[in-house]
Amino acid sequence: MVPLNKIFDIQYGHSLELNKLEECEPSQGVAFVSRKSGENGIAAYVKKIPEIQPAAAGELTCALSGNGVLSTFIQNREFYTGYHVARLRPKYNIDQSILLYYCLCITKNRYKYSWGRQANRTLKNLLVPELDEIPDWVINYHNESFDSKNQPLLKNVDIQLKPETWKPFRYDEVFEIFKGFYNKKPPVSNKSSDTIPFIGATEKANGITCHIKISDVAIYSKTGKITDADFNGKLFDGNCITISNNGSVGEAFFQEKKFTCSHDVNPIYLKDKSITLNKYIAMFLCTLIKKEKYRWGYGRKWRPIRMPSSIIKLPTNEDGNPDWLFMEKYIKSLKFSSSI
Template identity: 45%
Template sequence: MMIKIEEIFDVFYGTNLELNKLNQVRPEEGINFVSRTRSNNGISAVVERLENVEPLKAGLISVAASGNSVMETFVQPKPFYTGRDVYILRSKVEMTIKEKLFYCMCLKKNRYRFNYGRQANRTLKELLVPKEIPDWVYNIELTNYEEIDQPFNPVNKNLDLYDREWKEFVYTELFNVLKGRRVVKQKIKPGNTPFVASIDSNNGIREFCDLPPLFPGNVITVNYNGSVGESFYQSDPFWASDDVNVLVPKFELNPYIAMFLITIIKKEKYRFNYGRKWHKERMENSIIKLPINTKGIPDWNFMDVYIKTLPYSKMIAEEGQMELNF
């Protein structure tokens, strides 16, 4: 049985503040600012608390009513302000976090009804959601995600990207650049091998197939066609389509160093597009700029430790640690 959102939630407009008129502060010093974005739980900044504007309470649900991220819906864990075109849902009865997350998922499934020109502000209250919450919702173990924003190894040293020398390297100095293999979809059957294609999500894995792995794990993949420049770390052996370049390291790679390199690689996306692909030969002659040590070689130890000090790095699979020898 389906019911309207307004039957189980009070629906009202957010605080409607303009971020450019607020003072941004460190995360531990201010109030979350929720806008129409699909990333970071909708939080685009942390701002100074206003004397004349009371923050919205933790536990409320935010919904983007317009823009390219229309219907992006999140439970807000801390008090918050909102930008324009963000609506708030307050449950009329007491709800657990699991129940709220379920309704967030239901609302996101309605994204197809809206677009940049058709906002959700008039019809949000009338959207239909299930009245009964399925049992599987209550069986999910949310404690698995506690403290996921913690760094793997916070250090007291101030690791700065800008206080060290950087140097340009040709890709072939650091990697063997290989190419995936073309296979028609009719020959692909379900299996256990990750199939990496030129997509921009799900770590590049389009499906799991029965083909034998083409490449080992502990490598980096880069799309040269389709979503050009999207880059991912592949921990397990996989098959790659011919739209994907595979960077096999000539050095000792681990997930932390890979995260650093992937960020640098993605910064080059603007150089390429559908008409100018980042094909194997072009990538082999491309340049990547990296921090170096006193010997003039890439400072892999710094990259490893720097990533470990960032939020969420605690969740990166550990495959060996490097010493903190600064």
């Protein structure tokens, strides 16, 4: 093991403020990398600043503080950074598979920076494997299996969102909103043909925290005691969206199959029965729902009693109703939609 600065030249990022930059479409600007833990750290795309040179593609970015501390990514295009983001330039010619391995090694140290600790001074001293200690499975990995996976389902289609034209709807105008089942989780089982997903208030794994036998769902009560077999209020059909109302409030995922969930989750279904909610429409809606997460900070809960009056803005058709076909086509026009 060696200190990180033996493998990478480490320097502080640009320390720019996004609210002072001009945002633009990805094809017209430079990636702006923040301390976020998802989406490769990219918070937006901004127009170039004449007097500031963007960082080069191929460098790594690492969040030095915040909830995403030590989130590390390879940047495949030139970029700017916000505050408390480090830039790591490889000192050697290193394959991308090995760089990804180093990203994982760095991120795995994040437990050392809980309770608000920052990595500004100590990042360079983190211990990582020396180049000759990289496992063979990393060195021999090839990503040909991902070739062409970035293609859209609808090619040569340019669909503009124009959100300024969208119409606001109450949630109860668009969705049927249900309460999750308040239960103490039945025994966990390995995934099999007789189990279903248990959806909890998490931001990972499509909301699935484990799998549970259907027979156990029936007999376990909300107190965790075994009772007579009863599925009342415990099972939910697929083709819906689950939203965390506590904990990771506002996390939204599409559930394609039957599931059970905790009371910290609101399953919602489209009221419009002329349309079947599919993964493309759901991805459009989930993105909008997640954009409302900031409203539920400081311990506020998005329980089913509050959700009906919440507002969601959606594109509409000529009749003023949500334009589900537009939403589906837009998602299908994006890169990687062929891999969804």
